Amino acid sequence: MRMRIVFAIIFSVWVILLVRIYHLSIKSNEFYEEIAEQNIVKKQFIPPARGLILDVKGRPLAVNKLGFSVSIRPHLSKKNTLDQELENLQNMFQDLNVIKLKKDYIKADSPYNQDFIEIIDFIDYDRMIPKIAALSLRENLEVKPASKRHYPYSNLASHIIGYVGRANQQDYTNDPVTKITNYTGRSGIERYYNSILQGHEGVRKIKVNALNEEIEEIFKEEPKSSDIKLSIDLEFQKYIEEIFGKNAGAIIVMDVTDGSIIAAGSFPEYDLNPFVTGISQARWNELISSIDHPFTNKLVNGLYPPGSVVKMAVALAFLDSGKIDRGTDYFCSGSFELGGRNFRCWNIYGHGKMDMNSAIRESCDDYFYKGSLKIGIDAIAPVLERFGMGQKTGVDLPNEFVGIVPSREWKMHKYSQPWYQGETLNTSIGQGNFLVTPMQIARHTAMLATGKNVIPHFLHSIGEEDAKFEASDIFTPFEKKQLPHIRRAMYEVANHQKGTAFKYFTDANLTIAAKTGTAQVVGISQAEKKRIKEEDMKYLQRSHAWITTYAPYEKPKYVVTIIIEHGGHGGLTAGPMAVRVYNKLIELGYIDKKYAKSEQVIKKDKK
Structure with missing residues (x-):
């Protein structure tokens, strides 16, 4: 009787081991393959260029101004390197708020993040071109093409065209694309047709090595957006x-x-351009306190x-x-x-x-x-x-x-x-x-x-x-x-x-x-x-x-x-x-x- 119990225990142990081996080698294969692929293949989302707003004859009312963004390598928060890079940027662009840039960087830095951290989302094309060669030589910096919404006629038809503004957490929840673009329509046509103008993000899959360096591109889908033509002349x-x-x-x-x-x-009417990057408190107070209510769209809200x-x-x-x-x-x-x-x-x-x-x-x-x-x-x-x-x-x-x-x-x-x-x-x-x-x-x-x-x-x-x-x-x-x-x-x-x-x-x-x-x-x-x-x-x-x-x-x-x-x-x-x-x-x-x-x-x- 005792021998039967011993054989039964040995048999049960072997069955458990065989089941576990089967699970690890076959059933979990896809799971571990996916983890391995994530370590090798990296997915990048490509922000779409926002669609243009044109008048009935094709003349631009809202365009995308070309420029560049600047990002810094992660994990430099506790090193003097970060301060050196920020100081170098301030020497090149005098109007930068280094204290704010450092604060934004530290907030976004994380031990789990391996991507460069964007600290400047837009510098005008003409300002950047004379500096871009010097910046590109710095291994801790990454300079990439960027765009910013621009209204060439400033205040013309402002309540109709509307403006875009920085996306917030609620925008991210309602529309995941805004996590990529960082902007969304806030008023007028920009808001009403936001999903069309904003479009869909693109996707890029690349192979990387253990140092997170790109080896090759294995898949790419271009972002898509559409221009809108208005009946306005x-x-x-x-x-x-x-x-x-x-x-x-x-x-x-x-x-x-x-x-x-x-x-x-x-x-x-009012100038739309300051709203893209953020209007000053003084200008905002001026708008909302005016007896003529320039910020009210009187066509539909008056x-x-x-x-x-x-x-x-x-x-x-x-x-x-x-x-x-x-x-x-x-x-x-x-x-x-x-x-x-x-x-x-x-x-x-x-x-x-x-x-x-x-x-x-x-x-x-x-x-x-x-x-x-x-x-x-x-x-x-x-x-x-x-x-x-x-x-x-x-x-x-x-x-x-x-x-x-x-x-x-x-x-x-x-x-x-x-x-x-x-x-x-x-x-x-x-x-x-x-x-x-x-x-x-x-x-x-x-x-x-x-x-x-x-x-x-x-x-x-x-x-x-x-x-x-x-x-x-x-x-x-x-x-x-x-x-x-x-x-x-x-x-x-x-x-x-x-x-x-x-x-x-x-x-x-x-x-x-x-x-x-x-x-x-x-x-x-x-x-x-x-x-x-x-x-x-x-x-x-x-x-x-x-x-x-x-x-x-x-x-x-x-x-x-x-x-x-x-x-x-x-x-x-x-x-x-x-x-x-x-x-x-x-x-x-x-x-x-x-x-x-x-x-x-x-x-x-x-x-």
Whole structure:
């Protein structure tokens, strides 16, 4: 019995040994082969060159500036060699912060790291070339080609193009490619199309020896990225910047047929280049403390009361209700009393008898007060939302705001308070809590001009592939029958002697349809019998000046929407600017010259 137990133990030991030998020699073979390969074969990731941003004619708006990076051999932290190398670099490039460079090096140095540590990510090509031969002779340094994002026009179209900035830990987690590039899009097109511009990293596999020295390259896959072409015309973009001058606000010039934007601006603009490597605290404080908010992209993040530029949409809501038709008229006496409060018309003397056409043409507030009271906010708000208010336009810019369309439900949700009739009156003329972005107004104007809902966009093509944006129907069959009458009223705004923009459009070289708007930013006391003139007000108390237009009236091609912050009356301030834009569109061939007025007609208009 004892011998059997001994033989059983010996047999079990041999079985265990054989199983272990099998596991080590066969099952673990792949594991150890992989470890061995890692010791022999080294994988390197190649950062992609960021795609260029070009204008519609292929002119560069964002490029990659060529230069060099400098790295130092690892494990020199505790040697005088590191200080010697840093001192040598400072002698060559006087503006280097050696203390910071040393700190960055020590932070990245590790006993397990065998790669050179990058301490300078970019030195300009022209500065490096005279020094590169001397640096290349130093065995502890590694100089490699590098690039840095550069915006050749500095602040031109800054809110559209956007900028790149250094990637952080969150960026690394969300997008591993940023670990290789160290940069990512932070705003504008740079951010919205970041994945396309950034592209995919390349891979290189090399054999190395025990000293981590390269023996041969065994595999290489090149990095890939794509250029982006925008619908913006650089020449036209420069022009709108010139005519906008020192005003604060926004302008959009958009093709109504497909939504492509050929020029747009949020003003004031700012220099994009300092953001690439890091803006100074002083400059940042200057940007964010300015009363004109240069860092805000007013195209999609500027929220303004729309004022009278929404009266066409409100008029369509009147018609949709069935309670008001185009011939329904109201008498404007200059003010309307409701609940012990006077709701003033902008014309303190009154417009007299007004129907829908004349109310839009002359922007009669009293007509819309009385009409809105008849149909109620529940009939107005849904129509405004369907026509793009309180909704994203879909434009290819990040963080687009939706604004506010006041309604009974909105107020209860926001403030837990009931709705009052006076709020309906304010909403009907684009005041109160009503807020929109300039992009929403531009898209809405394109809807009125064409009957279609287009998606505003800046993208023209990616690489060689053209972008496609589909328009959709937005109006009911009934509304489509009403649109010619709404357009006629907009025509009269700019071409009828009683139109609110007529005297500001006499220099126009083509026929334009328009709507002016004056959006109040401060309330007017009921005690004031006569409103103070805009030019006599303090700057921040003046109304915002709106104008939204399309042309040619005969066959709409472009929308021009402008808001000038604290600019006063829309026609007076923004009207002449819109005229200059359309005249330039004809000059550059964007609008066929067959739609241009003859000199005799222009002279007649001026009279």
